[in-house]
Amino acid sequence: xxxxxxxxxxxxxxxxxxxxxxxxxxxxxxxxxxxxxxxxxxxxxxxxxxxxxxxxxxxxxxxxxxxxxxxxxxxxxxxxxxxxxxxxxxxxxxxxxxxxxxxxxxxxxxxxxxxxxxxxxxxxxxxxxxxxxxxxxxx
Numbered sequence: 585x586x587x588x589x590x591x592x593x594x595x596x597x598x599x600x601x602x603x604x605x606x607x608x609x610x611x612x613x614x615x616x617x618x619x620x621x622x623x624x625x626x627x628x629x630x631x632x633x634x635x636x637x638x639x640x641x642x643x644x645x646x647x648x649x650x651x652x653x654x655x656x657x658x659x660x661x662x663x664x665x666x667x668x669x670x671x672x673x674x675x676x677x678x679x680x681x682x683x684x685x686x687x688x689x690x691x692x693x694x695x696x697x698x699x700x701x702x703x704x705x706x707x708x709x710x711x712x713x714x715x716x717x718x719x720x721x722x723x
Contacts, residue, residue, distance in 0.1 A: 586620070586651050588682060593664055593673035594643035597630055604644060607667065611648065614660060620652025638671045649678075 595604055604627070612622050628645035637643070650657070657675060664673040 586653060587677055588623075588679040589650050589652065589657055590676045590678050591648040591650060591657075591660060591664075591673065592645065592676075593648075593670050594633070594637070594645055595669045596671060597640060597642050597644060599644065599669050603669070604646065607669065608646065608648075611660060611663065614663060615650055615652060615656065618652065618656035618659060620650055620656045623649040623651060625649075640671055643671055 595607065608625055612625070615622050624647075626647040626649075628647060630642055630644050632642045633640065650660075652660075661673070661675055664670050
């Protein structure tokens, strides 16, 4: 069963742009040969790290959105782990979040439809029962 994942990794700041492209192409080839689909690739650029990682204070961020089996994701993670220019990476499964977001959107759409119906179709509120003097005295 294929699931959606986001793989974000940080490469060394002194790495050339062409080398980053080669790294991404190699990962794309791994994903495609494993039966997965690379939905999008986003280079987020050079950013400062929150803390020093492998003696670097900043790095180039890359985000891959893939659709693949769990075994293929493990292989991509293994390749990122042994690739020397990659200083950090994280993989997040996003299909559950997408399902939850779609469910919330559907609920909001039905609420919007209900609120758009004319007010005349709404049932009239029931009249309150008259308060007796005994009930008013005890209150």
